[in-house]
Amino acid sequence: MSAELVTGAGGRTAGKEKDPAPAAGRTLTVLETLVSHDDGLTLTELSKLTDIPLATCASIVYTLERRGYASRRVVGRSHFWRATLALYGLAVRLTRNVDLATVAQSEMQRLADDLGMPVHIGVLNGASVVYVAKAAATGIIQFDTYPGKLSPFNLTALGRAIVAQYRAGELDELLHHLADGRGPRAKAGSKDDFLALLDVVRADGYAVEYEEEEANVACVAAPFFGADGRVAGAVGVTAFAKDLASVRQQRAVGQRLIELASAISVKLGYSGARARRD
Template structure:
């Protein structure tokens, strides 16, 4: 909910009914399991009757489903939401154009490669080229991570217009990895300056112990950053042994994708 200019109270939504529908839907998505109408009404602070009306409509449209256990009905969102998001991603062209280039990176480096876009203060993984082998990394299309803790997010943030970057600086997320430091706007700006100078971003054991990522930005025909691509691997291999090689390949493939987008 946004804040009204010069006031301390939230802005009144232009459409209260639409606001309630989105609140119900977001609450269902955030819940790990299904919710009863009573639990949903309590979580959203919306009346039971209104919650019932909303979820019945979502069910009719295919965005919600219910599971009956005894006398209780548990509501959950459906994968139709994913279909909407996937269609939006395809419209942006990045996932489709990046696919073959991610495959090149994965095959050359023997590491999973990803494409990501910025969504608010998060990076959403929109495509992945996996590698064979027993060890697999917990990355997948649809994964969401704090933008400042990933090389993908840093590669994008380094090239954002100031008007887009400034609001994000108040939403920096602390990392939990062994090399994580307390994030501050000043330190993060300095980090982004190094990204612009190098042409690529690195994240090394800040989000997760033993894991590192290298990423480079992707630009569209107007010269605006629209996403990034990168690889994920073990820190001891990616950063300590193969950083120059990996960075060169990632930057090169990012450049080819940008060219495919008209840059």
């Protein structure tokens, strides 16, 4: 059964069907109306905009104030009510609970099929990258990457893409845990060299690791962001080094990953405003 929907003056949605729980419906209407009026509303204004009796509006906003979802500003004898950022906090907590293993599985699989390379999502846990999702590429040969695998953050493109978005203070502790790779192009874990590398990652928008963690293997990754504007993880590919040997190859794959990372960010509620790094 469907109802014809009409948006009212307070930003609420009304229809022919009544809310199953009228009290909850009125509370949501009050919240939606407060959110749509940044300068705040008096109880009288709120009552008129929502078509909710004044005494009921008062009870709702006092409850919202007690729970931290509304605040008041007193000007003379008038009290102006507005919604607080506690609502934003709820949204952030919700998006953090989104299952990253499924948030973009179909998009990951399409990219894996297009490139012929497995696609992974990784998040940072301490000084390690944890692989939390994988879309396998077709073919007999498969890389030893799987959900739950741990790798040193500085030896993976996933980890580099993530920490390049960290604030300076957040990097301090991580820089004490730079691991040495086993690959032929591995370098000693120099803090200055790693910081310079992160500058390149930020400029390019994606990270590259080439035969540093192990021989004949390379990876490229791009970061994605959550609703709070903070980096939430990275999405990347793993391939034979020969398939990512040139800057042109790396750039082409990097751009595809940036596009996928952007799509994941949108699904996580990212609005486009990143948290400041300083």
